[in-house]
Amino acid sequence: MITVIIPYYQNKPGILSKAIASISAQKPISMPIHVLIIDDASPVSAESELNNISHTDCNVQIVRQTNGGPGAARNTGLDLAPAETRYIAFLDSDDEWSDDHLSRAVAALGTGYEFYFTDHYQLNSSVGAFARAGRIQPNEHPLLATIYPDLHAYQGSLLDQIIRGNVIGTSTVVYDFLRFSKNRFKVEFTNAGEDYLFWMEIAHSGAKVAFSNQCEARYGTGVNIYAGTGWGSEKNLLRIHNEIKYKKLTCTLFPVTESQRTHIKNNLNLLRTSFAQDLLHRIMHKKKLPFDLLKKHLQLDPLSFFHLPKVLVNSIYKKK
Numbered sequence: 001m002i003t004v005i006i007p008y009y010q011n012k013p014g015i016l017s018k019a020i021a022s023i024s025a026q027k028p029i030s031m032p033i034h035v036l037i038i039d040d041a042s043p044v045s046a047e048s049e050l051n052n053i054s055h056t057d058c059n060v061q062i063v064r065q066t067n068g069g070p071g072a073a074r075n076t077g078l079d080l081a082p083a084e085t086r087y088i089a090f091l092d093s094d095d096e097w098s099d100d101h102l103s104r105a106v107a108a109l110g111t112g113y114e115f116y117f118t119d120h121y122q123l124n125s126s127v128g129a130f131a132r133a134g135r136i137q138p139n140e141h142p143l144l145a146t147i148y149p150d151l152h153a154y155q156g157s158l159l160d161q162i163i164r165g166n167v168i169g170t171s172t173v174v175y176d177f178l179r180f181s182k183n184r185f186k187v188e189f190t191n192a193g194e195d196y197l198f199w200m201e202i203a204h205s206g207a208k209v210a211f212s213n214q215c216e217a218r219y220g221t222g223v224n225i226y227a228g229t230g231w232g233s234e235k236n237l238l239r240i241h242n243e244i245k246y247k248k249l250t251c252t253l254f255p256v257t258e259s260q261r262t263h264i265k266n267n268l269n270l271l272r273t274s275f276a277q278d279l280l281h282r283i284m285h286k287k288k289l290p291f292d293l294l295k296k297h298l299q300l301d302p303l304s305f306f307h308l309p310k311v312l313v314n315s316i317y318k319k320k
């Protein structure tokens with residue numbers, strides 16, 4: 001069977017029902033679909049959401065747990081996946097699939113591939129993520145011999161692709177659970193690229209990867225830890241802190257090449273400058289400083305604070 005794992009935490013009703021409806025609308029495939037909703041102590045319960053759904057053809061199971069974040073919720077789903085599970089598909093509770101997403105995934109994986117992802121529409125966008133980012137060129141990857149067009153065999157290093165510019169949307173991923181049954185999200189790195197790290201582990205293991213150039217998922221509006229990450233906000237500093245943490249982890253967890261290390265180093269310097277700029281903005285506008293976060297960041301990356309003098313000097317020159 002295909003087990004669909006939905007980590008669920010929402011403050012507003014009516015969101016989950018759209019995700020479930022998109023699963024129910026899937027074109028027929030050769031295996032049953034089992035849906036595991038992991039209610040991560042959501043303020044609006046998954047049970048109440050399902051009570052408002054008149055009909056679904058899917059076998060839906062709800063598991064409620066104490067709040068641990070999306071990675072922990074996905075791990076619970078992976079731990080509880082039925083023994084019959086062949087493929088795992090991820091879907092966030094505020095996202096929706098096209099009606100052929102699973103049938104196209106099964107077609108690709110059925111030709112011997114082990115990991116599948118697709119183009120998708122990000123929030124409020126009518127242009128696919130592949131084209132917007134410009135980081136993947138489908139015509140550079142051979143087509144698969146299936147009944148569906150726009151299915152490609154990924155050529156090259158997916159690990160390098162993720163390091164230089166991730167193109168994988170979590171709600172588009174379907175993979176061979178038999179091959180990767182022991183892989184789990186690193187919850188100790190919640191909000192610091194835990195999903196990227198999951199893809200990178202699979203890529204580093206030598207997985208055969210296929211992808212679709214068709215947009216098979218549309219991202220919706222729901223709870224987002226980085227909503228309201230405006231300039232000078234604590235959430236923006238947290239976002240930069242977590243990005244720096246992820247970049248540094250990549251060099252620790254994976255055997256990066258010298259070229260990749262240089263790329264990461266350049267990214268880190270840009271992030272450090274952004275951190276210093278944001279911190280200086282807060283100081284100059286007499287905003288409350290998040291001392292707990294600053295203490296953590298000093299331990300993580302003291303070099304960020306050495307960028308403050310340069311940022312200050314640049315700020316003074318711009319005013320002249």
